[in-house]
Amino acid sequence: MDLRAGDSWGMLACLCTVLWQVPAVPALNRTGDPGPGPSIQKTYDLTRYLEHQLRSLAGTYLNYLGPPFNEPDFNPPRLGVETLPKATVNLEVWRSLNDKLRLTQNYEAYSHLLCYLRGLNRQAATAELRRSLAHFCTSLQGLLGSIAGVMAALGYPLPQPLPGTEPTWAPGPAHSDFLQKMDDFWLLKELQTWLWRSAKDFNRLKKKMQPPATAVTLHLEARGF
Amino acid sequence: MAAPVPWACCAVLAAAAAVVYAQRHSPQETPHVQYERLGSDVTLPCGTASWDAAVTWRVNGTDLAPDLLNGSQLVLRSLDLGHSGLYACFHRDSWHLHHQILLHVGLPPREPVLSCRSNTYPKGFYCSWHLPTPTYIPNTFNVTVLHGSKVMVCEKDPAVKNRCHIRYMHLFSTVKYKVSISVSNALGHNATAITFDEFTIVKPDPPENVVARPVPSNPRRLEVTWQTPSTWPDPESFPLKFFLRYRPLILDQWQHVELSDGTAHTITDAYAGKEYIIQVAAKDNEIGTWSDWSVAAHATPWTEEPRHLTTEAQPPDHDQHHQLTGTPAHHEDL
Numbered sequence: 001m002d003l004r005a006g007d008s009w010g011m012l013a014c015l016c017t018v019l020w021q022v023p024a025v026p027a028l029n030r031t032g033d034p035g036p037g038p039s040i041q042k043t044y045d046l047t048r049y050l051e052h053q054l055r056s057l058a059g060t061y062l063n064y065l066g067p068p069f070n071e072p073d074f075n076p077p078r079l080g081v082e083t084l085p086k087a088t089v090n091l092e093v094w095r096s097l098n099d100k101l102r103l104t105q106n107y108e109a110y111s112h113l114l115c116y117l118r119g120l121n122r123q124a125a126t127a128e129l130r131r132s133l134a135h136f137c138t139s140l141q142g143l144l145g146s147i148a149g150v151m152a153a154l155g156y157p158l159p160q161p162l163p164g165t166e167p168t169w170a171p172g173p174a175h176s177d178f179l180q181k182m183d184d185f186w187l188l189k190e191l192q193t194w195l196w197r198s199a200k201d202f203n204r205l206k207k208k209m210q211p212p213a214t215a216v217t218l219h220l221e222a223r224g225f
Numbered sequence: 226m227a228a229p230v231p232w233a234c235c236a237v238l239a240a241a242a243a244v245v246y247a248q249r250h251s252p253q254e255t256p257h258v259q260y261e262r263l264g265s266d267v268t269l270p271c272g273t274a275s276w277d278a279a280v281t282w283r284v285n286g287t288d289l290a291p292d293l294l295n296g297s298q299l300v301l302r303s304l305d306l307g308h309s310g311l312y313a314c315f316h317r318d319s320w321h322l323h324h325q326i327l328l329h330v331g332l333p334p335r336e337p338v339l340s341c342r343s344n345t346y347p348k349g350f351y352c353s354w355h356l357p358t359p360t361y362i363p364n365t366f367n368v369t370v371l372h373g374s375k376v377m378v379c380e381k382d383p384a385v386k387n388r389c390h391i392r393y394m395h396l397f398s399t400v401k402y403k404v405s406i407s408v409s410n411a412l413g414h415n416a417t418a419i420t421f422d423e424f425t426i427v428k429p430d431p432p433e434n435v436v437a438r439p440v441p442s443n444p445r446r447l448e449v450t451w452q453t454p455s456t457w458p459d460p461e462s463f464p465l466k467f468f469l470r471y472r473p474l475i476l477d478q479w480q481h482v483e484l485s486d487g488t489a490h491t492i493t494d495a496y497a498g499k500e501y502i503i504q505v506a507a508k509d510n511e512i513g514t515w516s517d518w519s520v521a522a523h524a525t526p527w528t529e530e531p532r533h534l535t536t537e538a539q540p541p542d543h544d545q546h547h548q549l550t551g552t553p554a555h556h557e558d559l
Contacts, residue, residue: 088396094396
C-alpha cells in the first residue's frame with residue numbers, strides 16, 4: 001500500500017474502527033469478586049508504569065525528531081487543529097465529573113491515543129524506535145483493558161462510537177515534514193498529560209470506592225451507583 | 226511729615242527682614258532629585274548661578290570644603306553610598322540659598338531572580354522575585370503571566386513583598402506558562418522570563434506539627450505523627466506521600482523511610498537511650514518535587530526506670546511499707 005505523507009492518518013481511520021469494535025472486556029468472575037477496588041488500584045498502578053515508560057520513550061523519540069522538538073524550553077502555540085483528545089479541563093468540571101463520565105473520558109482518550117501511536121509506529125525510522133513504540137502500545141492496550149474492566153465491574157457500558165465520530169483524519173494537502181513532527185510532539189505531550197490526569201482520576205475513584213471489607217459483597221449487588 | 230516716616234521705615238525694615246528670613250529658611254524651590262551611579266563622578270551645578278559665582282556648598286547642613294569646587298559647581302568623585310544626601314549651595318556673601326539637590330547614589334538593576342511554585346495545587350501558584358544585588362534606590366517591578374497566548378492576572382500578595390498569585394482555571398494543560406518580569410529604576414532597567422509546565426512547579430509546604438514520642442516499654446521505638454500541610458487544599462483527590470528521615474543527635478548519617486500514605490510511622494530501630502532528631506517532607510504522589518524538610522522533632526526512646534539502691538537495704542517491716550506506697554519515679558527529661 002502506497003503511503004503518501006499526510007495520508008497516514010487516513011489509514012488510521014480503518015484501524016481505529018477495528019479497535020472500537022473489539023472492546024477488551026475481561027470475563028467477569030463474580031464469585032469471590034472483591035469489587036472494583038483492586039482493579040482501580042491496578043489501573044492506577046498501570047498509569048504510573050506507563051508514565052515512567054513514556055518518559056524514556058518520549059526522550060528518545062524527541063531526539064529522533066531533532067531540534068527544536070527536543071529542547072526543554074520548546075513552547076509552540078497549540079494550533080487546535082489536531083483531533084487529539086485533550087486532557088485539559090476546567091477545574092470545577094473535573095471535580096464534579098461523575099464516575100461513569102470520568103471513566104468514559106479516560107477510555108475514549110486512550111483509545112484515540114493508542115490509535116495515533118500505532119500510526120506513529122508505522123513511520124518511525126529506526127528499528128529500535130519501532131520496538132519501543134510497539135512495547136508501549138502493548139502496555140497502553142493493557143491500560144485500556146484495565147479501564148474496561150473497572151467499567152464493567154461498575155456496570156457502565158463501554159463507549160461505542162457514533163457513526164462519523166471515529167478518529168479520522170481527512171487526507172488533505174500533504175502534511176509538511178515539520179507539521180508532521182509537530183503532530184508527533186503534541187501526541188507525546190498529550191499522552192504524558194493524560195497519564196498524569198488518569199493518576200488523579202483513579203486516585204479520586206479509589207477514595208470513593210474505599211468501602212470497609214464487610215461491605216464488599218453488598219457493592220456487588222447494588223450496581224446502580 | 227515726621228510722624229509717619231519712622232513707621233514706614235519700620236515697615237520696610239520688617240519686610241526686608243521677612244524676605245531675608247524667607248530666603249534663608251524656606252527652599253527657593255523644592256530640591257531637585259538626582260540619581261547617580263555608584264562609583265561614578267558627578268558635577269553638581271549651583272542651579273542657574275554663573276560658573277564663577279562665589280558660592281558655598283553644604284551637605285545635610287554641614288559645610289563642604291572649597292577644594293571640591295570647580296568654580297560654583299561641586300565635583301564629587303567615585304560616588305559611594307555615603308554621598309547620598311541633601312546638597313545645598315548658597316551665595317557666599319548673602320547666604321542666599323540658591324539651589325538644592327537631593328542626591329541618591331545607587332545602581333541600575335541587575336537581572337531579577339524569578340521563581341514560581343505551586344504549594345496549593347490544584348488551586349493555583351505564586352511567583353516570587355528579587356534582585357540578586359541591591360540597587361539602593363527605589364525599583365518598580367512589572368509581572369506578566371501568559372498561558373499560551375492568554376494573559377492571566379497575577380494578584381499581588383497583600384502580606385509578602387515581591388510576590389503575586391495566579392489561579393488555575395484549567396488543569397492538565399499541555400500548554401506552558403510563561404512568566405515575565407521587568408524591573409526599572411532611575412538608572413536603568415532589566416528583565417527576565419521563565420517558562421514551565423503546570424506539573425513541574427508543584428512543591429507542597431512541609432508537613433506540620435511533627436511530633437515524636439517514645440513508646441512505653443519499647444526501648445528501640447519512636448512513634449512519629451504529623452499533619453498534611455494546611456496550605457494543600459485537597460489531600461483526598463491529590464494525596465501526598467511522605468519521606469521521613471531520622472538520626473540520633475550523636476551521628477551524622479540519616480535513616481530514610483518513604484511512606485505512600487498515612488501520617489504516622491513507628492521507628493523500630495532506634496538506639497536505646499539516645500536522643501533523636503526527626504524530620505518529614507511531603508510530595509504529591511505523582512507530580513512535582515519534594516517539599517522542604519519540616520521543623521525537626523526531638524525524642525528519646527523509652528528507657529527503663531533505674532531502681533533506687535536504698536529500697537534493697539531496708540529492714541523487712543520497712544520493706545513491706547515501701548512496697549505498699551511505691552518508690553518515687555524518676556522521669557528523664559525528653
